[in-house]
Amino acid sequence: MRLATRLPGERCxxxxxxxxxxxxxxxxxxxxxxxxxxxxxxxxxxxAIGMTIFVAAILGMVGDSxxxxxxxxxxxxxxxxxxxxxxxxxxxxxxxxxxMYFRTNKWVHNAMILGVWVxxxxxxxxxxxxxxxxxxxxxxxxxxxxxxxxxxxxxxWGGHRLLSLLDTMLGIYTRPFRTHRIVNEYVARxxxxxxxxxxxxxxxxxxxxxxxxVHYGLWHIAIxxxxxxxxxxxxxxxxxxxxxxxxxxxxxxxxAIRTFCLHFVSSNLHYYGDVEAHNVLQxxxxxxxxxxxxxxxxxxxxxxxxxxxxxxxxxxFYVREAIRRECQVILRERGVRFNDFGTFRRGNRFSLGSxxxxxxx
Numbered sequence: 001m002r003l004a005t006r007l008p009g010e011r012c013x014x015x016x017x018x019x020x021x022x023x024x025x026x027x028x029x030x031x032x033x034x035x036x037x038x039x040x041x042x043x044x045x046x047x048a049i050g051m052t053i054f055v056a057a058i059l060g061m062v063g064d065s066x067x068x069x070x071x072x073x074x075x076x077x078x079x080x081x082x083x084x085x086x087x088x089x090x091x092x093x094x095x096x097x098x099x100m101y102f103r104t105n106k107w108v109h110n111a112m113i114l115g116v117w118v119x120x121x122x123x124x125x126x127x128x129x130x131x132x133x134x135x136x137x138x139x140x141x142x143x144x145x146x147x148x149x150x151x152x153x154x155x156x157w158g159g160h161r162l163l164s165l166l167d168t169m170l171g172i173y174t175r176p177f178r179t180h181r182i183v184n185e186y187v188a189r190x191x192x193x194x195x196x197x198x199x200x201x202x203x204x205x206x207x208x209x210x211x212x213x214v215h216y217g218l219w220h221i222a223i224x225x226x227x228x229x230x231x232x233x234x235x236x237x238x239x240x241x242x243x244x245x246x247x248x249x250x251x252x253x254x255x256a257i258r259t260f261c262l263h264f265v266s267s268n269l270h271y272y273g274d275v276e277a278h279n280v281l282q283x284x285x286x287x288x289x290x291x292x293x294x295x296x297x298x299x300x301x302x303x304x305x306x307x308x309x310x311x312x313x314x315x316x317f318y319v320r321e322a323i324r325r326e327c328q329v330i331l332r333e334r335g336v337r338f339n340d341f342g343t344f345r346r347g348n349r350f351s352l353g354s355x356x357x358x359x360x361x
Contacts, residue, residue: 013279020334021280021311027330028312031323046316050101053318054092054112058119060085065250075249080298082254083261087300089116090262091317093123097130100316121211122168122219122255128207131200135190140283140310141275141350144189146204149182151263154272156347165263167256169208169216219256222248262299265292268343269303271350280310282350285337286328304328307336 013021036043061082068078093116095101102109113126123129129147136147145153151168155161164171172179183204191197208216222244229235265287275282287296287303296303305320308327315323332338342352 031326057085057088083258086258121215124207146186153267219252261295265303272348
């Protein structure tokens with residue numbers, strides 16, 4: 001088999017894979033172009049659409065909180081509906097990382113980034129995440145892919161992986177040496193020079209500071225208080241107690257459930273370990289199974305559309321969702337996997353047979 005264009009420092013892709021990748025990108029671009037032709041108002045108003053979704057999601061969260069406060073919405077409905085609004089903010093953050101909104105207006109652009117972080121305090125600093133995510137696109141499925149490895153991609157399924165998906169901070173605390181190792185692998189690969197390596201070595205470990213530290217601290221306190229009550233402890237139901245419960249229902253729990261859904265889908269959607277460098281065909285699969293829809297609903301169908309993004313970064317999340325059916329036909333016809341749930345057994349390895357290399361415990 002002949003080989004295609006060589007990538008610096010790495011084995012080049014097989015020609016048929018390179019051709020399939022190029023064909024998929026071209027076809028997805030054509031689908032997006034046709035959709036924009038049918039909806040010309042989209043092309044010239046991408047900034048306005050992003051801002052509208054941003055404001056609507058925040059107003060939705062505020063409205064849920066108000067309806068819960070006056071007793072219209074029960075706590076469980078408030079948590080689920082608010083988690084949906086948060087999923088929109090996550091998609092906006094992802095698009096903002098790729099500079100899809102207010103590219104030439106840095107003040108508004110950064111104000112939106114700050115806003116999506118404030119309302120999703122369980123997440124890493126989005127300015128730190130930008131470097132992680134762009135690096136993820138370059139090295140997806142390899143050792144320095146900190147963004148995915150940090151949410152358990154490539155780990156053997158077991159107690160620690162489940163704990164990490166349920167609570168990212170507890171996952172870090174219970175495996176600090178693993179976290180230190182994968183951060184070092186990221187810094188070694190991503191740093192441009194020695195000064196940049198020192199900068200990354202400081203900023204990446206502090207990615208959850210301060211909002212993440214506050215979020216997880218309050219969330220753990222809320223869980224601890226209710227577990228204490230469950231086992232017969234006496235907790236005074238004073239103003240602080242009710243304020244804690246209100247915050248847990250309207251912000252902390254929605255963020256926790258949304259984060260679990262996204263991390264579960266993303267960490268298993270991506271392949272790891274035996275992935276050929278830069279081979280987008282091996283980086284992700286597509287999930288369309290109906291049993292996944294409760295999770296997909298709280299991460300805006302990430303499993304059904306993220307593979308599209310790996311092939312073509314250009315389109316914002318709502319366009320990917322609008323064109324996903326046509327794009328999924330293109331992906332399937334050209335060999336991208338669908339609903340490969342053997343990934344759970346294989347520790348996310350791409351190989352369908354025996355594991356290629358050891359699985360991280």
